[in-house]
Amino acid sequence: MARDDAPERTTHADKVYALLFGQLMNGTFDPGAALNIPTLSRKFEVSQTPIREALARLEHTGLVHREALRGYFVAPLFSEVELDKLMEARLVLEPALALEAGRRVTPEFLAKLLVPIDDLLRLSESQVVRSFREYWSADEDFHSLIAEQSANPFLEGAYRSLGGQVQRFRLFVKLGSADARFAAAEHRQIYDAFVARAPEAAADLMRHHIESARLRALSDRKTILANE
Amino acid sequence: MARDDAPERTTHADKVYALLFGQLMNGTFDPGAALNIPTLSRKFEVSQTPIREALARLEHTGLVHREALRGYFVAPLFSEVELDKLMEARLVLEPALALEAGRRVTPEFLAKLLVPIDDLLRLSESQVVRSFREYWSADEDFHSLIAEQSANPFLEGAYRSLGGQVQRFRLFVKLGSADARFAAAEHRQIYDAFVARAPEAAADLMRHHIESARLRALSDRKTILANE
DNA sequence: CCGCCTCAAATTGGATACAGTATCCAAATG
DNA sequence: CATTTGGATACTGTATCCAATTTGAGGCGG
Structure with a gap:
């Protein structure tokens, strides 16, 4: 008995999930x-x-966890150790994804990839204070597109299994706009490697990007006390 | 420590899942x-x-997939291409897991690891025809213990996200006892690297092991026509 | 070949059983 | 008299079942 009787293609469960x-x-x-x-x-x-x-x-996104006979709970925030281990996992997966994506570069891929790169650059240069979500959305899109282009569903799935975790990280780390500028520049370098059809270079640059992000995250780390 | 002394408390959903x-x-x-x-x-x-x-x-194990408003289905078998991509993904993840595990070797870990190694060796030397499940269980235990010892929940989770897929592979590939002998020997070499406290060597041997398994799988590949 | 009809199955809504937890009251204790 | 403790009670929430509704697919006649 849906009150909006529009021809829905989605179930209630799907809407609740979203x-x-x-x-x-x-x-x-x-x-x-x-x-x-x-x-x-x-x-x-x-x-x-x-x-x-x-x-x-x-549950499998990592955003929610279940205790038998106790119910569901919002996942707890990361500790510094967990944050470090997450970055280590990304360091394993993402260069491999970049390598595979680099072997399959298409004009369409390059065009799509440019969007989140420009978004992040624009956000980082803006004087206006923006929400974390905007920065992270642009960053996440960039990495996600590369995962997709790897053309390996298993590798992509492994990356996405970190996805929710990556987002929880977002709530724990305050990314300054200075950091965003660094990230935007690094994204651009990876893009250039794709353009040059240099998969190994792309993988190396990705490794460097994540190592830099890890250092930035650990040094800039602050718990979220104020809201966005 | 919650101990179930009086009533053994498992939900119906858990039992059905298992x-x-x-x-x-x-x-x-x-x-x-x-x-x-x-x-x-x-x-x-x-x-x-x-x-x-x-x-x-x-659904998250990959053994089952869902189509909205159509229901749940058993996941289809692998194509040769998918099999290859799965092995590629393992090639990314498992050397990294072996490296991390190698940095955290404990006597208990070595003792536990010896069990599936010996099991596989014994099975491969046995004249009796055994079920695939026994071979795979020993193999899976070996790799699973290493994933656990990596002490990185994210990396381990990424590996486990392939878990169900690895098992579907089992239904597609016929592993001969000759192959099992090779695998057992390679497992033993990795074990020796752990004993020698040589993480890099363990990672290299793991890479070699999976590459070998990949070649064996692709050459020996047969669809399952007969049952176990 | 196309539309209607029928049926099976997914999806959803609500009711019930059961367990765990918090709360309150009163008796016992210092 | 204040404090603590035992136990009964109310309440909350999960796990479960079952009935009603909606959707998709295939058969049948036009």
């Missing part, structure tokens, strides 16, 4: 907070069944 | 077969809700 995903990304919920099903059911005005399914599917 | 997982691993279902919820509900004698939850959780 809504919760967005809210978790935006930090709407406190880390560790309980996600109890009857409350969410009332909040989203659907019954408990689609909520339950959406939560089950969110 | 049962389905085992049956999917054993190839009880045909690839691509529909897994419809009412039928499973009758079969396992529980209602549809725990079935639904178990399937949602199984």
